Structure formats: C-alpha cells, structure tokens
Amino acid sequence: MQIINFIWQEISNKYALSQSESKQILSQIQTAYSQKQRHYHNLHHIADLLSQAKTHQEHLQDAESVYLAIFFHDIVYHASKSNNEEKSALLAEKILKEMKVEQSKIEKVSSYILATKKHLPAPEAGDLQFFLDADLSILASESARYEQYTAQIRQEYSIYPDFLYKAGRKKALQSFLEREKIFYFYGQDYEQKARKNIENEIYTLSR
The missing domain is CATH 1.10.287 (Helix Hairpins)
Known part of the structure; x- marks a missing residue:
C-alpha cells in the first residue's frame, strides 16, 4: 500500500495542499475503499492500478490524470446500484475542485471514470486506453x-x-x-x- 501514499503525496505537493488537507482527502479515499462489502474493489485494487501506471508512466502523456482517475474511479461502489460510476465522477469533481485542480483536468478525470461503466475501447486516446486496459488487467x-x-x-x-x-x-x-x-x-x-x-x-x- 506504500505506493498509494507515495503517489498521493506527489499530487498533494503539486497542488500545495496542507498536511491536514492532504491527510483528510486521503483518509476519505482509504475509508471508501475499505468498506466491508468490498472484496475486490478495495485498496489492493487501487495499489495494483497505481503500480501499473507507475511502471508505464513514460508512455503516458498525462500520468497525473490517470493517477487521479485510479484514485477516484470506484470511490462509490455498491453492487446493487447501477450509477456507481456517475456518483464516483461527481465526487471526484467535487474533491478535485476543492484541490484547485484545473477544470480541463477535472473534466478529463471525470470522463475517464465514466468510461469504466462500459469499458468501450478507446485506442485513439492512449492514456484512457491504458487506464481501461489496466482496470481490466485482472482478466489476464x-x-x-x-x-x-x-x-x-x-x-x-x-x-x-x-x-x-x-x-x-x-x-x-x-x-x-x-x-x-x-x-x-x-x-x-x-x-x-x-x-x-x-x-x-x-x-x-x-x-
């Protein structure tokens, strides 16, 4: 789980979050992914995707957006609901706006999260396709x-x-x-x- 803290700290430093602000948001993320009903869509899943993104970072045009999409893409997850992706995207937008992330990046991250609803191929969008491939990599x-x-x-x-x-x-x-x-x-x-x-x-x- 060390990679979760490491990459979150990198992002926090870029956006000049105070230590308390950074910890509060990370705690919110960790709490969400630690809910008892999560057996696969948990912190291990997030750490795995972050590790994959870190490994292939040199091939990504905007690695930070991929990292942020990974952190937030399953932050809302209930197996009985069909709107998890939409709610996750909305929560990501809210938090990223509070972090003063630029609007274009917020929109990109939100679109990446929404893309996980159907996982339709996006070969023309390299970073998004990597993100979708990584999210499905468990299948292989x-x-x-x-x-x-x-x-x-x-x-x-x-x-x-x-x-x-x-x-x-x-x-x-x-x-x-x-x-x-x-x-x-x-x-x-x-x-x-x-x-x-x-x-x-x-x-x-x-x-």
Missing part, C-alpha cells in the same frame, strides 16, 4: 489469481442468488468475448490469457 491474470478474483466478485454480489448472479455474470463475460479486442495497450499476451480465463469461467458458471 494467472489462473489461481483469476479464481480468487471471481470469488471476490461473487462475495461483492452475495445479495443475489446464484441463478441471477450467474446469468448476469455470463452476459457480462460474453460481451468481452464478442469484442474484436479486449486489450489495446497491453496487447496479444493479455488478450489470449483473458479470453482463456473468461471461457473457463463461463464454463464453470454454466455447470
């Missing part, structure tokens, strides 16, 4: 981690009985298989692993 993880991920997602949707969950999950997974590509920034290796994992999960859900 090794089999043991993927199984852990699917269990975590099932826990987050535990309010739904199996017959509803399985139908909804299979529909979402199938939509990825029907795409020409799932990954653009990460490429063919991720593509192959993700498609294999998704096919295996659909098979498991269908039994």
Whole structure:
C-alpha cells in the first residue's frame, strides 16, 4: 500500500495542499475503499492500478490524470446500484475542485471514470486506453489469481442468488468475448490469457 501514499503525496505537493488537507482527502479515499462489502474493489485494487501506471508512466502523456482517475474511479461502489460510476465522477469533481485542480483536468478525470461503466475501447486516446486496459488487467491474470478474483466478485454480489448472479455474470463475460479486442495497450499476451480465463469461467458458471 506504500505506493498509494507515495503517489498521493506527489499530487498533494503539486497542488500545495496542507498536511491536514492532504491527510483528510486521503483518509476519505482509504475509508471508501475499505468498506466491508468490498472484496475486490478495495485498496489492493487501487495499489495494483497505481503500480501499473507507475511502471508505464513514460508512455503516458498525462500520468497525473490517470493517477487521479485510479484514485477516484470506484470511490462509490455498491453492487446493487447501477450509477456507481456517475456518483464516483461527481465526487471526484467535487474533491478535485476543492484541490484547485484545473477544470480541463477535472473534466478529463471525470470522463475517464465514466468510461469504466462500459469499458468501450478507446485506442485513439492512449492514456484512457491504458487506464481501461489496466482496470481490466485482472482478466489476464494467472489462473489461481483469476479464481480468487471471481470469488471476490461473487462475495461483492452475495445479495443475489446464484441463478441471477450467474446469468448476469455470463452476459457480462460474453460481451468481452464478442469484442474484436479486449486489450489495446497491453496487447496479444493479455488478450489470449483473458479470453482463456473468461471461457473457463463461463464454463464453470454454466455447470
């Protein structure tokens, strides 16, 4: 979790936040991602995405906007709601405005967050495509981690009985298989692993 503190401090320094202001906002972020119903969309997810962005920072035109989108993209998350992305974007806009982030950057971050609702490809927008690829990168993880991920997602949707969950999950997974590509920034290796994992999960859900 060290990377969360490190990158947040970099951002805080740029916007000349006082120590108390910086801690207050970071505490708000950490509290949101530490809610008990979060088994996957938690601080580990944020740390993973930040690590990916840091690794590929030299390939990003505006790494700061990507970092901010990562921090706020799931800050509002309830499995039973369909407006998490919209609420997350609104909260991000509010906080970033208080931080005196320039309006053009606030709008960019908000648009990135809203893009996670459908995860539609954006190959012409390099930074956004990286962000979307990173958010989906769990789909291309090794089999043991993927199984852990699917269990975590099932826990987050535990309010739904199996017959509803399985139908909804299979529909979402199938939509990825029907795409020409799932990954653009990460490429063919991720593509192959993700498609294999998704096919295996659909098979498991269908039994």
